[in-house]
Amino acid sequence: xxxxxxxxxxxxxGLADFGGGLLTRRFPALTVVVVSQSIAVVVLGTVVLATGxxxxxxxxxxxxxxxxxxxxxxxxxxxxxxxxGPMGVVSPLGSLGVVVxxxxxxxxxxxxxxxxxxxxxxxVIGVVLAGGPELxxxxxxxxxxxxxxxxxxxxxxxxxxxxxxxxxxxGLFLALFVQRVTNVVVGGGALRFSxxxxxxxxxxxxxxxxxxxxxxxxxxxxxxxxxxxDVAANGTYALAAQRGPVTVAAxxxxxxxxxxxxxxxxxxxxxxxxxxxxxxxxxxxxxVLLASG
Numbered sequence: 001x002x003x004x005x006x007x008x009x010x011x012x013x014g015l016a017d018f019g020g021g022l023l024t025r026r027f028p029a030l031t032v033v034v035v036s037q038s039i040a041v042v043v044l045g046t047v048v049l050a051t052g053x054x055x056x057x058x059x060x061x062x063x064x065x066x067x068x069x070x071x072x073x074x075x076x077x078x079x080x081x082x083x084x085g086p087m088g089v090v091s092p093l094g095s096l097g098v099v100v101x102x103x104x105x106x107x108x109x110x111x112x113x114x115x116x117x118x119x120x121x122x123x124v125i126g127v128v129l130a131g132g133p134e135l136x137x138x139x140x141x142x143x144x145x146x147x148x149x150x151x152x153x154x155x156x157x158x159x160x161x162x163x164x165x166x167x168x169x170x171g172l173f174l175a176l177f178v179q180r181v182t183n184v185v186v187g188g189g190a191l192r193f194s195x196x197x198x199x200x201x202x203x204x205x206x207x208x209x210x211x212x213x214x215x216x217x218x219x220x221x222x223x224x225x226x227x228x229x230d231v232a233a234n235g236t237y238a239l240a241a242q243r244g245p246v247t248v249a250a251x252x253x254x255x256x257x258x259x260x261x262x263x264x265x266x267x268x269x270x271x272x273x274x275x276x277x278x279x280x281x282x283x284x285x286x287x288v289l290l291a292s293g
Contacts, residue, residue, distance in 0.1 A: 002244025005236045006252035007287070012233035014259020018267075019226045021260070023219065027203045029079045030191040033072060035216065036227030037183045043228060044177040056171035060164065064175040067161035068182025074154025076190060077147045084144035096149075098124060098254040100156025101163070105246030112247050115289050120251050123286025127257050129279025159250055162234050163241035172238055176231055251286070258283045 023032045048054060074097075102120065112120065165175035195201050202212035216223075233253075240249035258280045265271070 002240045005240035006249045009233045009237040009253035010255040012229045013256035016229035017260045018263040034187045036223045039224045040227035040231045041180045048177045051170050053170040053174040056174050063161045063165040064178040067158045068179040070154045071158045072187040074151045078151035081144045081147035097152035097156030101159040101250035102247045104160045110245040110247045119286045119289030123251050126279045126282030
């Protein structure tokens with residue numbers, strides 16, 4: 001079940017990233033984060049009340065608070081790095097955050113078999129290549145590299161933290177709710193700061209007529225999908241980490257760049273570069289090795 005939940009995580013994160021990437025072409029990135037996570041807060045709040053999950057409150061929820069604070073900061077660093085570019089360097093480096101939960105799993109006593117160690121190595125290489133790394137000397141600003149590494153560490157830290165935030169299913173609902181509330185508070189504060197410095201909170205008016213608020217209203221289903229897919233991915237990852245070695249769960253859950261690349265190929269008709277196709281193939285080989293180890 002560890003492999004099933006972890007692969008579900010990759011699918012959900014990959015689709016959420018794809019949807020979020022499309023939305024940030026029309027909306028400010030912070031607005032996408034805040035609105036999508038606010039929708040998730042409403043849904044999760046309903047689930048928490050319906051399941052009586054408030055009774056699961058305890059010290060472990062501080063892990064969820066930490067995950068909720070680190071997540072938006074990592075995402076902002078990643079978006080800033082993408083703006084500095086080149087994307088072919090930033091995107092693959094961002095996937096290196098998997099070393100955080102893998103390292104945590106090894107420190108906590110995970111001891112993968114030889115085939116699984118090979119699978120980890122092959123899958124991580126595949127994920128990096130699937131991001132389409134620039135291999136021909138593209139100019140890279142030092143700030144872009146530093147921001148990307150900060151974002152990667154943040155993404156990995158969220159995976160490690162959320163896996164420690166609960167031990168039961170109802171506790172997981174509460175932990176995800178707390179994480180999302182923290183996301184909205186931190187992201188909302190960053191959005192307010194951005195607006196005070198001259199940034200935009202709303203998109204441009206629709207070309208066919210209608211103001212920015214109408215544009216947001218029309219995009220609510222897509223925003224809801226991004227927020228809820230991200231929540232579900234965190235939940236399936238926590239379940240995967242609880243049911244098997246964290247090292248295996250983390251690597252399989254980190255295959256989401258492959259899903260994003262394939263979604264871009266299927267929906268936007270973007271052509272996969274040779275290095276991306278090779279990366280997707282290696283990621284598949286690594287998955288097989290991990291599942292069979």
